[in-house]
Amino acid sequence: MARKPKPPVPPEILAGFRILERFLEVLRPLDERRTKDPRELDPRRKFDAKGYFVMMLFTLLNPVIGSMRGLCAASKSRRFAEGTGLPPVSLGSFSEAQAVFDPEILRGVLRELLSRGGDDLPAELRGKLGGTAVEAIDSTVWEAVGRMEWACWRDQYSTTQKAVRLHLRWRIFGPGCGGAQITPGRECERRVLRHDLLEAGVMYVGDRNYSGDYGLLRRIGEIGADFIVRLQDKSVIHELEKLPISAKEKAAGITHHVRVALGGRGAKDEGWRLVRIQRPGGENVMILTNVAVERLSATEICEIYRQRWKIEGFFRWLKCVLPCRHWLAEGPRGVAVQVYCALIAALLLAAHNGRLPGKRAMEGIRLWMLGWLDDDELAAWPGIAKKG
Template sequence: MAKKTAKNTGLTLEGVELLRQVFPIMRTLAKAGTERDRARNRQLLYSQYASLILVSLFNPVLGTARALVAHSGVKRVRKLTGGSKVSLGSFSEAARVFDPQLLNGILDQLREELRRRQLPRLLSTARLGKVPDKLIDRLVAVDGSILSAMPQMMGRMADRDKGQWCLHAQVQVRDGQPRSTQVTSGKVAGKAAERAVLAENLQADTLYLLDRGYRSADLFNRIHEVGSDYVARLNRKDGRVAEAPLAKDNQPLALPALSDEARQMGVVADEWITLGGRCGASKIGSGHPLRRITLIPLADRASSARQGRERTDQGGRGELILATTLVDLPAEQVVQLYECRWQVELFFRFLKQVLGCKQLLSTKDEGVQMQLYCALITSLLLALCSGGSISKRQYERICLFLQGWADEEELLEVLRPPP
């Protein structure tokens, strides 16, 4: 009788075959959290807990913990998760037993596989004009998104910080996938936390795209010190005009002249500035040359027309004010780069609207973190199996395939790129 060979759970297969590895990947966590269980009484293992979360992500019908637990004894669910039926008490208690950070190992493995495959860019050359490819490859959009759990008792409603979490994400613009993620909770789920989390996770040779929540001279200095650049939105009163810094030949450094394209776009000013200690939460000023670009959107711009009114700043004027360390790039290209920050909003929309992460399965910090990490794992797996970004219709067909309602050929119909 031939020996049974162990199933390969590595990330080496392509397309549809990769979907079959979704649940086996979690089996590497089976022994986690069992160190103190010498009598082997624990029945709900980390691998089954994480797999049950994946079941809810690929089956929108099971959107609550009660629904997931009630159907955990179904034969196919037990086969996929590698365990037996669980109780609601065990499922709730498991959130405090298992370490959410262990899922980061799987996330790092998937991110490395994503980099190895070099997925096609989401951004078209026509949209970014003459922006150099090396800048596009460095683009990382940064933001945070709040997730809240429904209060179980009226007393919980008095504590606004209870049952609230923030997912901080750095999204690689070229493929729309997260490069770095972190979850904070309670009182630290605010703008100060967004700046602090980014400051702790800065990387060199990166071009960060930041909204006004990150406006801080201290943070800008940190980004500059690690050897990276940024394009950040400011308020109208941030910064004051300064003299041009000196180049190596002791001559004033000149900014690129405003082109006709920049003027048609609405750029009205491009100047050197310095930031004082009142910018954001900073107590110090900017310690490097800083450029400020002021743009007043035209009334017929698409972003204004959709809302039926002009886009306004806090001061009441329709202004878009950007600060950047890219001193050699034409103003219109800086504006085009900042518009790519929308990729991080699309990423959060995918997590909440497509994967259903608006509905949290747990009200414990660890449980929320594990659900979000499993959602990120799912997002990366979907990008790997589809070869890039994925639509809601494609996600629905993948769910039908995993549930047995669609075969491989029907799945490939929606995954294959159009001719």
């Protein structure tokens, strides 16, 4: 008996992994509207910004290429030209590109992808928070090579202690990047948040480092945003008013719920709340927020803070599963392009089924890109099929 033909693979199964095509779909209108560097308009130039960004993204998704030389060599192959539509690229042209093409356009791509993805707030929070986006704030560092003199870290004059820092706003309820900034490793997280990443209508969830700057916390409230941060143990606390704690909240480990003022003499009532929760191991965690008790209960504040770990999980995914490790460029612009492309790759991959692909799923995607899996085999690969 003849074998029954397999049903065709649904187009939506594979559409989520045609990363380069989907990236260009978002990039093109932004590229057409931007003001270009005069060097880009040279009629002799064949290698444009779109080509540079596509090559960066291609390298992040390809398991074979791990260097600029390998990438430029691959660009001379027929299959690379057919798949990307790019001309062969020399080492000199690729190296020069980091000084010519502005990575700012990629931040626009991140914002566009965020607007398309939305935020999967739980139903009970959606009614209370309305359109407020809940985002974890943190940073992570990558080791840099000694030649990257701009990437100062612990010792400004050391040739070995070089690092690049990614400052990130990451959506807690559903993958999404609310903002990102690339700086030298020694750059302060709080300074970058204050000057580059603050935005109204966002609830920022941060670790205890952010609670060390009361001026920053006031600024967050002044622009119409909210914060939930872990309070440092050394903080000077003035209890102004005890707030009620329900039996359910006590059972969850909440021991204190008070309105507080922070600082030494002259501490002002900012309307901030302090929630202290005792973890199962006996550790006491103090959580500070400017969110009114009418909007979120003490239990909900603690639960939102508990979800902050998701940004740590994303950093691990970015470094270990994608991974973004080897630098294809060494200037600040080129490094920013590579890291922004890694974030874009994460959002495009997560758009398929609402979550980042795990290690096994990434293996299937890369084998498919290499031609070792056909469409049916990719659709059946573990972690690829959509939920539900």
